[in-house]
Amino acid sequence: MTLFILKRLAQIIPVTLGVTLVVFLIMQMIPGDPAIILAGEGASQETVAELRENLGLNKPLAVQYTDYIKNLLQGDMGNSLKNNQPVFEEITSRLPITIELAFYSILITIVLGLIAGIISAIRPYSLMDVGLMVVALLGISLPSFWLGILLMYVFSVQLHWLPVAGWDSAKHIILPAVTLGAGGAAIVARMTRSSMLEVVNQDYIRTAKAKGLKGYIIILKHALRNALIPVITVVGLQFGSLLGGTVLVESVFAVNGLGRMIVDAIRTRDIPVVQGGVLVASLIFVFINLFVDILYRFFNKRMDLN
């Protein structure tokens, strides 16, 4: 097990480097000379040339890349083109908000999804089951940004129950978290349901019944424990779309998190910020994946030896 963890950690390194390389290269694809953009229009040739020298743009690409990595390791991601503040600080100030949003969203995904999935599986093809599955189908079909707008319209504009945007109080968290978590909840619900239905037909459930165990014990202790194993992978996969989804949801609800930072930066062509934001988000994702992988392995070691 520890060997597995170490092996995976080792695998992470090339991927991480790859991510930095891709981000670096993508930024190189930007048409136009960054020095000219930075210097602004009407700047003299000398200013531009000087700026190029300062930014290290005259060095060969490979060197620029290694410099980039060196700086990264020291926590230096350059400065925002807009306000000249260190990108690193901008990110660290906004990251916690995104993490908080992501946390509540995952909570909604897991809790709502599991409950819906279990209820559906207990009485398959009943009205409850069909109803829940229809809702789940909607959940994976509605674009998150539209769902957000819809919820905003119903709960803020019409009912005035919840605030439209911002991030100051508990009330502000509800709509964005639900919007972000809904899609995942739908997927988890569907997966839990199908997994449970498969498990419930297994021989060992028949054995449990033959022993005279009570119904809820069979479901919770015998069936669920087995059914949840594939669901873990699904939840793990959800982190990806969750992180990506923060970009959209934060924009809809004007939440000052990492996602919105990236989007605003793209609009203003603030390259260092975009670079930094995408990099950080991706690295977080890579580590979350690693964690989920290990978790899955832990629950699954009995399967491997079978």
Added chain:
Amino acid sequence: MNKVTTTIDHSVLVNARKASRKKNLVSFLNKIKKNKAAVVGGIIILLYILMFLIGPIIAPYDPYDVQLDQKLQGPSVEHLMGTDDKGRDILSRILYGSRLSIGVGISAVLFGGTIGTFLGLIAGYYGRWVDSIISRILDIMLAFPGILLALAIVSALGPSLINVTIAVGFFSIPMFARIVRGSTMEVKKLEYIDAVKTLGANDMTILIKHIFPNILSPIIVQASMRLATAILSAAGLSFLGLGAQPPSPEWGAMLSNGRDFLFTAPYMALFPGIMISILVLGFNLFGDGLRDALDPRMKN
């Protein structure tokens, strides 16, 4: 073993395979027909294809025609979906926009799917270091959460619908490549491939004639799933202002526009959203049905 015999044997093998595939195809289509979800999904998709083809022809108004005196009107007989903030008929914009939104999705999937399939085939068939390199690249591409990779690409290339298509296509590559790689590796192990090899077929022939047709069904399932995601992603990027630029009637852009008028004219955001949702719903239903029909464990 003279040359004539070899060729005859080879085509006998291919024909036998074709015959059994045809039989499989027929029973497969039957299974789909029986699955209600797939049928409903299929109908929805067909309706959208119809809209894609004749939408602009049946649109009652010019989608770019600014009529400020008619602005922000709710749905009425003249304007079934109302007018937007510049007095343009929303229904017409939706119909024209279908070509953009759906077109982007199809193009992106074709682009990503082709490259992805190619990479997957090579990685799965040749294995060893080719596979290692390609898999590593795929891992890196998959390390970017959700649409972040597409976002980064669009940020570099500049906001436009074409760039969104490229970006979304790009980030579809790994999904296709993975599936194709897996299927190729499975098919490669079949004894039938060894048989063809001993008859002297070269790699290219094997790949095109023998492996590719056998991995078609997972590719198709994947394509239908990815199409929905691609359309969603493209709409999302446009929503953020990074795709179609105004006054383009692309649905994501329309949604973004409509958001500003949520208080006064909610239908501006409602209709484009509904259109996207129903399309994705159609794909999901169809994809579900497709998966059930392909699942060997399903009893008829």
Added chain:
Amino acid sequence: MKQETVLEVKNLQTYFYSSEGVAKAVDGVSFTLQKGETLGIVGESGCGKSMTSLSLLRLVPSPPGKIINGEILLNNTDILKLSDEELRKIRGNKISMIFQEPMTSLNPVLSVGEQIAESIRLHQGLSRKEAWQKAVDMIRLVGIPAPEKRAKQEPYQLSGGMRQRIMIAMALACTPDVLIADEPTTALDVTIQAQIIDIIQNLQKQLGMSIIFITHDLGVVAEICDKIAVMYAGQVVEEGTTESLFEKPLHPYTNGLIQSLPKLYEDQEELSTIHGTVPSPYNYPIGCRYAERCPFATDLCREQQPELLTVEQGKKVRCWMYSNEWQGETLMKELTV
């Protein structure tokens, strides 16, 4: 020695309803089981023996199956009339079952000790510690060395034979009156088979329960059973003590089964088989269900279904040959044993 009847099954009918029609898996099965007795139920695949055993515990998958008729009297209480709660109380407690596939019949994510102990806690009200101790004792009883260590292990860490022993331990933990063993040795290697059969016999001597042993293997049945019921196409076609069945089989089907056993002490050119196949449970013939394959069949057999007749004390057979109206040849002339 007065024998008490522990289990009495009367006219059990379990049907399966589907788009293809009605499958009469169990169609009027009756038998009795005395205390301490081992009854073997024998037959080919699809004859309804497994469904009979599942019906006894009301474990028939339902839909599409349904027990539509019959009485199952366990110590004079009709199982079919019990409420769900009452049924739950006797399952695993008064009447237990072990299944064919020990691999899939144990929960892969729980320790085997826990799977035994939970039954004990439930039915005997012992504390966690006491139940665990008793589970360990049961594991020892079924002949698994180092029971304390094994109890903590999960099924994947045990061999097939050990898993089946765990199943036996689990079934017998609450000392039931009846143990139903549904093909417990079919999925195991022959050497392990012998061990399992030994364990079951030993435990029967120790705990005094009655056993219903379901199998298609005549060899096993000869070893372990006091009484045998032969099933064919959802019905019992012959019932009798083990000795008399092998010595003097009455039903042509039973005879066919015994004849098809390879003989160790004689030279055989060919293995003898029974011609034909089992009729589909969706479409039984009107007359005797074995008539199609029976070398002695007459028109009477094909037109009317025979009842289960008691020929002698403890011997029953479902065949027109033993009725007064019989015109054709009889099996008695054919017997060479």
